Amino acid sequence: MQQSEKAMGGVPTQSLQQAQQLMEAIVRAQSEFIREADRRKAFDLLLADILALSGSEYGFIGEVLYQPDGQPYLKTYAITNIAWNDATREFYEKNAPNGLEFFNLKTLFGSVLTSGQPLIANDPYTHPKRGGLPEGHPHMSAFLGLPVHHGEEMVAMMGIANRPAGYDQEVIDFLRPLTSTIGQLVVATRIQRKNEQVQLEIVQLNRDLEHKVEERTRQLVQAEKMASLGQLVANVAHEINTPIGAVKSSAKNISDSLSQALHHLPQLFQLLSPEEERLFIAQIEKSSIPGPSLSTREERALVRELSAVLEGHGVQEARYKAGLLVQIKADREVEKLLPLLLHPKADFILDTAYSLATIASNTENINTAVERVSKIVFSLKSFSRVDPTAELVATNLQDNLETVLTIYHSQIKQGTELVRRFADTPTIMGLPDELNQVWTNLIHNALQAMDYKGVLTVSIQQEGNDAVVSVEDSGCGIPDAVLPKIFEPFFTTKPVGEGSGLGLDIVKKIIERHQGRIVVNSTEGQGSVFKVYLPCTKEA
Incomplete structure (x- = not known):
């Protein structure tokens, strides 16, 4: 059935001119978003186009945020300046550039925030959801509030007012491509905001790390621990550089993919039917869920298997499409996705899906990198915490050892094979910071004995009432x-200036403070094993 070309109150339902105007508005907003550092200019431009296309007098676009108690509120990205006196004019000029915040939910727009549904009020002053307007506020003859969803989440809201012919469902349908664009830009803004926050957090973590190292360096008076801390600082600096590089690379990938996706999406949604659009959106949401990584061999095998399935369904360029489906985690959804795979524009659809999936996967990479930095900093804090008045506390030996292994990760991975043999053992009563010093000294000595090339085996097991930690190397032995002298104060076999001879003496004293003991077995030319026996916590 042909749709009417007649104008409804100044807004045509379907026309080439109207479609062209919509497309131009979308492209303008997206181009401005990509080009400008200040993203609000894109929303200002989009709001101006929406008002012009709908014949409305004023309006706003805002992001939906949530208070700690879960109540939604609105923060504007763009809003018409309708100041009606000096006080409101000053308020707009001061606050609008950073976004106005609206918390009152007992209003027309508040009803949209709480219900997630569009609201039409062609007689706002008698509408049951009205909340009243401030004295002097410009007259409102009609109001339309539209929620903006991204998947299942309401991410934004648009409100426009005073269209001479009022608002109806046809106006809502007419504006749908523009509300979709608002959703895309809001989500893109959130991703950009998160990336910026990650960068700031990494900078702050580096500053905190530098401050912590400087503070501890001043406090540590024992030469052996001073030397150990110097080693740790070098390790941590190297370790942090790796995730920072991952963040930078992922941020660039997100930027490139976002640019391509923003250019493709308007045309894509013109091509897809409502059912195809739902399939596309559902798959993008699935591709953003973190999943297990595939090895290169597993990925090749999956692509071959999937290619055969696609060929059986008559899909052209099956191998290429199979590769894309694996990348966007759609390898188990082939039957459901056949309408998209057999679409005349299947390549365009899959390329766009791949761009969006790339944004999700690189965001996951950034989160992983930040977690890695956080773990390193936490390990350093755990290691460097010193409390001379501390009392014995319940201590998990595996966590305690992992703290030190995390800090030595960069030195171990260069040429050493690390073997962990951690059996379940009861907790012990101990001082975690002092035990950190024990494991640091033993692991550091083991790595030096092997010249950082060999097998380092770290074990935890229970023998009788003791938890036994073993550090074994395949070094020179x-x-x-020399063996009877290694625990004597100031005894060292290292060159002058490289060791104080206090390391193992301090280790022995810390273990004795824990009511434990340390033994060593060594064979020259084959390696050494140090065993630390610590009493387990007695069960009540």
Whole structure:
């Protein structure tokens, strides 16, 4: 059935001119968003186009945010300046550039926020959801509030007012491509905001790390621990550089994919039917869910298997499309996605899906990198925390050892094979910071004995009432003549200036403070194993 070309109160239902105007408005907003550092200019431009296309007098576009108690509120990205006196004019000029915040839900727009549904009020002053207007506020003859969803989440809202012919469902349908664009820009703004926050957090983590190292360096008076801390600082600096590089690379990938997606999406949604659009959106949401990584061999095998399935359904360029489906995590949804795979514009649809999936996967990479930095900083804090008045506390030996292994990760991974053999053992009563110093010294000595090339085995097991931690290396071993002296104060086999001879003496004293003991077995030319026995916590 042909749709009417007649104008309804100044807004045509379907016309080439109207479609062209909509497309131009979308492209203008997206181009401005990509080009300008100040993203609000894109929303200002989009609001101006929406008002012009709908014949409305004033309006706003805002992001939906939530208070700690879960109540939604609105923060504007763009709003018409309808100041009616000096006080409101000053308020707009001061606050509008950073976004006005509206918390009152007992209003027309508040009803949209709480219900997630469009609201039409062609007689706002008698509408049951009205909340009243401030004295002097310009007259409102009609109001339309539209929620903007991204998947299942309401991310934004648009409100426009005073269209001479009022508002109806046809106006809502007419504006739908523009509300979709608002949703895309709001989500893109959130991603950009998150990336900026990640960068700031990394900078702050570096500052905190530098401050912590400087503070501890001043406090540590024992030469052995001073030397250990110097080693740790070098390790941590190296470790943090790796996730920072990952963040930078992922941020660039997000920027490139976002630019391509923003250019493709308007045309894409013109091509898809409502059912195809739902399939597309559902798959993008699935592709954003973190999942297990595939090895190169597993991925190739999956692509081959999927290619055969696609060929059986008559899909052209099956191998290429199979590769894209694996990348966007759609390899188990082939039957459901056949309407898209057999679409005349299937390549365009899949390329757009791949761009959006790339944004999600790189965001996941950033989160992983930030978690890695947080873990490193937490390990350093755990290691460097010193409290001379501390009392014994319940201590998990595996967590305690992992703290030190995290800090030594960069030195271990260069040429050392790390073997963990952690059996379940009861907790012990201990001082975690002092035990950190024990494991640091033993692991550091083991790595040096192997010249950082060999097998380092760290074990935890229970023998009787003791938890036993073993640190074993495949290094040069300790000569029989030297072995009886290694726990003596100031005894060292290292060159002058490289060791104080206090390391193992301090280790022995810390273990004895824990009512434990340390033994060593060594074979020259084969390696050494240090065993630390610590009493387990007695069960009540």
